[in-house]
Amino acid sequence: MATDGRLARMLHVLVHMGLLGGKETSERIALMLSTNPVVVRRTLGALRDHGIVASEGGRGGGWKLIKSLDQVTVLDVQRALTKGPILHVPISRDHPSCPVEWASNRVLEQAHAAAESYLVRSYAATTLAQIAKDATVKASVTT
Amino acid sequence: MATDGRLARMLHVLVHMGLLGGKETSERIALMLSTNPVVVRRTLGALRDHGIVASEGGRGGGWKLIKSLDQVTVLDVQRALTKGPILHVPISRDHPSCPVEWASNRVLEQAHAAAESYLVRSYAATTLAQIAKDATVKASVTT
DNA sequence: AATAGTGTAACCGAAACGGTTACGCTGAGC
DNA sequence: GCTCAGCGTAACCGTTTCGGTTACACTATT
Numbered sequence: 017m018a019t020d021g022r023l024a025r026m027l028h029v030l031v032h033m034g035l036l037g038g039k040e041t042s043e044r045i046a047l048m049l050s051t052n053p054v055v056v057r058r059t060l061g062a063l064r065d066h067g068i069v070a071s072e073g074g075r076g077g078g079w080k081l082i083k084s085l086d087q088v089t090v091l092d093v094q095r096a097l098t099k100g101p102i103l104h105v106p107i108s109r110d111h112p113s114c115p116v117e118w119a120s121n122r123v124l125e126q127a128h129a130a131a132e133s134y135l136v137r138s139y140a141a142t143t144l145a146q147i148a149k150d151a152t153v154k155a156s157v158t159t
Numbered sequence: 160m161a162t163d164g165r166l167a168r169m170l171h172v173l174v175h176m177g178l179l180g181g182k183e184t185s186e187r188i189a190l191m192l193s194t195n196p197v198v199v200r201r202t203l204g205a206l207r208d209h210g211i212v213a214s215e216g217g218r219g220g221g222w223k224l225i226k227s228l229d230q231v232t233v234l235d236v237q238r239a240l241t242k243g244p245i246l247h248v249p250i251s252r253d254h255p256s257c258p259v260e261w262a263s264n265r266v267l268e269q270a271h272a273a274a275e276s277y278l279v280r281s282y283a284a285t286t287l288a289q290i291a292k293d294a295t296v297k298a299s300v301t302t
Numbered sequence: 303a304a305t306a307g308t309g310t311a312a313c314c315g316a317a318a319c320g321g322t323t324a325c326g327c328t329g330a331g332c
Numbered sequence: 333g334c335t336c337a338g339c340g341t342a343a344c345c346g347t348t349t350c351g352g353t354t355a356c357a358c359t360a361t362t
Contacts, residue, residue: 043338217361
């Protein structure tokens with residue numbers, strides 16, 4: 017299924033990490049996201065497995081970005097969080113041999129495949145650096 | 160949220176009803192969908208409230224299409240089943256005043272809005288009659 | 303009156319996500 | 333070498349959503 021709150025939360029925290037530039041503990045990140053450290057470790061763990069962040073154990077440990085903001089796209093984060101399609105295609109599989117079911121499914125599959133491909137292209141075209149830039153612009157305007 | 164199995168199932172059953180042309184009981188429809196009559200009434204009830212089918216109680220009652228297949232689009236069925244957007248946009252609302260969260264959300268919102276609008280256009284452009292035609296072509300090829 | 307239908311409420315079960323607790327492992331600093 | 337701050341992970345719970353099921357009221361035809 018689509019990443020539910022995780023993609024947005026990870027974008028948020030990765031951009032912060034990129035802007036701050038240093039190392040952050042799960043504890044501090046949990047505060048940023050209004051959640052708790054275990055959830056942070058679970059989610060960042062997936063990003064570590066995809067080479068986006070690194071973790072260090074022991075005293076003084078924590079998490080850091082191991083790519084620069086312009087080397088990470090939204091799609092990279094999405095792919096790290098969940099395998100498979102972003103959109104969940106709502107198909108029925110009650111009567112695989114029924115041509116009416118087949119035709120109904122095909123319409124839905126094709127529409128969703130096109131929407132999915134659009135989303136993937138959007139995600140791939142957006143880097144964390146662009147989000148960071150938007151955020152600093154927004155912040156300066158607001159201030 | 161997106162209609163989970165209901166949209167596909169309703170397309171399936173509406174096309175069958177259109178092709179058969181008569182009245183169907185919840186019981187028979189439940190058999191078509193491998194489910195049970197209560198689920199059928201729940202779901203078809205939403206379509207009735209949107210003027211797509213009509214129901215009659217009492218002996219000899221049942222459900223019938225009150226529009227022809229070419230007057231009903233996939234979007235009509237979707238709208239009858241669930242209000243609001245088809246796609247669920249996965250944004251975070253932990254820190255509404257944080258510009259980084261705002262910028263992350265904005266990227267996701269824009270990408271999903273475009274994908275949603277694509278889906279809506281696809282759904283609106285497809286009538287049940289087209290599904291019926293695809294199904295009969297498929298059936299004749301297979302046969 | 304009997305019967306074949308819809309209409310609806312109430313409850314259960316499965317799946318997914320997030321929150322929480324608990325405990326093990328690791329490494330820096332004293 | 334001990335302590336303690338940190339990650340790693342398993343286990344469990346609560347919530348939500350959808351589908352399945354039972355139960356019962358209502359209605360219209362025969």
